[in-house]
Amino acid sequence: MQWRVAPPPGKEGGVDPAQLAAEAVKRLPIDGPDIGIVPEPGTTGVVGMPVWPWNRTSPRTWGPAAESVTAGGITVTATVSQIVWDMGDGHTVTCGAGTPCKESEGAKDYPICGYRYATTSNGGKGDVFRVTATATWNAHWAGRGQRGDLTTTRSSQVQLRVGEVQVLGQ
Incomplete structure (x- = not known):
């Protein structure tokens, strides 16, 4: 054991700067994505048609x-x-913030982060797909002559009903 007159560099006050940074990350004013999606929750999408998810960006949902x-x-x-x-x-899509869908897009494929369901949501819990968007936040900290990086996540969820169109011929 070695006694020192002063704490080691970066340990002034007896607390590790990385521990302080981890506490600060817990207090960051951040949320999961503010989900925008077409088809909109409360409506019914169609198997095989494009689904457009995006994050309505703000400092709380995208940063900084x-x-x-x-x-x-x-x-x-x-x-x-x-x-x-x-x-x-059972499928995932990974992307950035995405692009809001405009009505003029119609049935066009999503340019960045789209998806098409191959099955209906019938038979699932509540007959809906629970779409969960998980944002990975990269946090950079600095202070007391040190710096580092931490990662945390925040999630949000919406429910989508997806049906199918059946055409009857004569």
């Missing part, structure tokens, strides 16, 4: 978001690196 630990002199800034869309049918 910042938090300071005043007592520890640590500043943390976070931004989203990706969003993983669990489509509720």
Whole structure:
């Protein structure tokens, strides 16, 4: 054991800067994605037709978001690196914030992050697919002569009903 007159560099006040940064990340004003999606929840989509998911971006849903630990002199800034869309049918799509769908797009494929269901949501819990969007937030911290990076996630969910169109011929 070695006694020191002063704490080691970066340990002033007896608290590790990385621990302070982890606490600051917990307090960041961040949320899961603010989900925009077509077909809109409450309507029924159709098997084989494009689904357009996107994140309505803001500092809370895309970044940058910042938090300071005043007592520890640590500043943390976070931004989203990706969003993983669990489509509720066993498939995922990974992309960035996405692009809001315009009515004029019609049945066009989504240019960045689209999806097409191959089956209906009938038979699932509530006869819907639970679409979960999970944002990966990359947080960079600096203070007390040190710096580092941490990662955290936040999720949001919507429910989509998907049916099928049957054509009867004569």
